[in-house]
Amino acid sequence: MTRYASLAVTACLAAVAGLAFQRVFGFGPVAPVAAVAAVVPTVLCALLSGPRGKPWPLWISVVLTVVAWAATVTLTVLRPALGDGTLPRTLREGVLGSWKTILTTLLPAPAEPELLVLVSLVVWLAAFASAELALRTALRAVPCVPSLAAWAVALLLGVDGPGSNVPLAAATVVLIAMLVMLRADVSASGMAWRPLVVGVPAAAVLGGLAFASGPVVPVGAEPYNPREQVRAPPPQQRDSVSPLDRVGGWLLSPDQVMFTVQSRRSEIERLAVLDRFDGVTWSSTARFVPTGRRVPEGPKPEREHQVGQRITIRDLPGVWVPAADRPRQVDGLPVVVDPASGALAAAQPLRPGQAYRVDSVVPEWTADDLADAAVATDAEARAARELPWGPGAKEPPVQIAEFRRFAQAATRGAVSPIQKAAMLAQYLKRYARYDVTAPPGHSYRQLDYFLGEGRRGTPEHFATAYALLARTAGLPSRVVVGFDGGNRVGDTVQVRSGDVMVWPEVKFDGLGWIRFNPMPDSARRSKNNDSVAAGETEQKLEEAQKNAASQQRGQGPGNTPQKKAQKTALSEEGSPMPWWVFASIGVAVLLIGYVLAVLLAPALRRRRRRTGTPAARVTGAWHQALDDLADVGLSSVRTLTAHEVAQFGASSVGTDAHGHLRPLADLVNRSRFAASGPAPDAADLAWRHTDELGRLVTAKAGRLRRLRRRLHPRSLRDRRDVTSRGG
């Protein structure tokens, strides 16, 4: 009976370890796979264990479980591959290559059969090994080791995934405790119900404590992330034509419906992020990685709002997937994502009719946020300040110096990066006209013409000119192509080619990339009358930028707002925790530690007392009996003989207790004072008497009184220390 109960627990342990893969795939796909992979090998091992507890040879068990796994995984996880004839390849990919795919995929990974094979394999192995260990060894806790190994695999693969495994970890704690208690006496024929009755609630409390305390345990360092050791796939040319090159054409035929958006709120849809300029063209350095649906978070703004959009592709070409910045989750379309920028691309070129839902979190910046922002200095920002000479150029283009002078003139008087960036945008707004017929192109020469003679251009010109001017002024910049506005038809906004927008972004430390609008206001007015108004977010951002710039203009360096901002930042990031928090945590830790100690110490003592030589076990039985009698008032045995203690037990507990105490006293006297030591069966007999006495004392004293005594500090003291002083 104990064997089968142990097998049930090992199966549960393996299943819970399998559920820990939920951070990789989510609960839905993992649950049935883990359940099947945990139960089937356990049942198989139970059947092979034989009715008398003598299992078959291990090699037979191994062969059968391999066959069983192959059959089970074929009929369950790989059933789709069974039909199209790709079973061998999928199985091989699943066993050998799925871990690589998972590590190079943003979690949650898609629940593809070849990936779920790994879950099935790991859980199956864990369940099989646990069951075999439970059947073939007498060690209590060893059968949980394979499941812990499966846990380790799940943790490593899911370290970057969404969700939490804390409840599963708590469940594992409880199950391990149950397993240890169940296997406390494997030689016994029947189930050890008593330790279970006491231990399972205690284990549940432990699990609850683990569940409650797990999230608040301070973490000294980020967990090891194997993804950092995995080489990401090389960047791929996603589209032969840069979206920036399409802008001119789209603006000239503005009525082409690119896609429709169903959303309660109008937002700018970002299409492509172009961060590298080679002197002639802007391109993307995005390192796209596959994702199931999740997009990693970007910088965390103080204020943000969530937007849910359902987008249906109409005539939008290429692979770039429009979405409000910054997307968090994409459903309905297989996409790859650039973790740095959050830009989305489809695995295959978009087709009309494709629809997907994208949930985004749009940051909201205020003047206070921007006022004291410093320019970012990280590697990405350094790359975004580069001004290449151009393909094949031997010397820097002369336009760069002119651009620098232009930027200096535009930003004269600016004392902060945000002021410089805002002044540059305002300057361009006033400096040039919006003209969709302007010749496209954004090389140094073409932008020189735009800034020098032409002074008219499309968003392509304004944005790229701003980006280059910003770089000459020391601001890290990039160019983003997207869509702004559209025609509302019922609940749906039709985004047309004429709504295309290009804007520059500047990276600030702690804030990330901030959009600027160097376009003249006439650009909006030139759109059709049925265009939806510019997004509220965009308006707020422009207003904030203006306010931030005006704040800076009136104050010099070292002004009060800066100090205020520094103070705010300090209070938010580095403010010392109040002393009472530390004190409370300390008291709570002490209390929990004390309760655990007073509850565990007697149990550990009892366990220790049951081990050793027969004499030591008899001694342990006597000490345990004295501990039990303490519950009915036995205070000190310093001057009492064993039979006097037995007399006390008879008077306190009853004659039944004397029936156990008297022979126990004889045994312990013999063990201590006779010339020859006791035999092993004498030790067993002593413990039987002690166990019976414990039950009688429990019945007499009541559990409440015993618990009260257990919580007393003297529970921590070993009676042996006391008695040894006396004798």
Added chain:
Amino acid sequence: MTENGSMDAEALVARFAQMFAALAGNVERVVRGKREKVELALVCLLAEGHLLVEDVPGVGKTTLARAMSASVDAKWTRIQFTPDLLPSDITGVSIFNQGTSAFEFHPGPIFANIAVADEINRGSPKTQSALLEVMEERRVSVEGAPHPVPRPFMVIATQNPVDMDGTYPLPEAQLDRFLMRISMGYPDHQAEVALLAGAPTGATLDQMPPVMAREDLARMIDFAQRLHVAPPLFDYLVRVVAATREHPDLRLGASPRASIALLRAARVRAAAAGRSYIVPEDVKALAVPVIAHRLIVTPEAELRGRTGADVVGEALRNVPTPQAAGV
């Protein structure tokens, strides 16, 4: 002790316990309701000690002595102590034999296995002191010649603590030679009723069959003194005895002879209980009868009603017992 040796000891000690129980049962046929006292007296006998029975007349002191000697098929004698009793009346005298022209020793009544010294405190100090040598050295020296007494040898002395007129209290040296002092006490109601009911037909001393030969008794004595004593028990025993030497209520504490006596008695008690080893219970059970009579309480304590038994009891309550599970 080897395993075989241990098994032999277990078998022998079981036989010891069986014979002890038979002996006690036989004595109890005539000394009813006094099982505990009978066992103490037998412990004293098997420890080769001497017993002082102190009680009022008519409670069975002499009967106990006679029953014990009858039970072991031993020679016993009774010496009635009176003030005019001479030492030679106890030890014996040398008389000139005209036929052989030599002095011949005529042993006195002390030459018996069990000598009952009735009302010993009525004897003169000179006569009482005649017992000193024979009680300790188990021999009598008459005119320079030693005359050993038979083995086993035991003196059972009785005295009446109430009627003290014309008596000579035993000196400390004399008391110290008694291994044990017991008090018979009155029988309880039930035992006394049974005594009366069985009086006409009950067992009489003359009809008591011996249940043990003298040789068996000697073997039992030797066996008991070979019992194992765990080292902590030596320490405990000495602590108990030493506690009396430092007690403020005592003018004289127990001597090392008391420690030896207590150990011997404890060994016999353990064997009688079927054990081949001594436990603290043996020491505790025998401490008062073995030690108390050797103590001299200060006059102040005596006025407060303190006795030697009280002091020994206090020592037992204060001296830590070697714990059964003290390993």
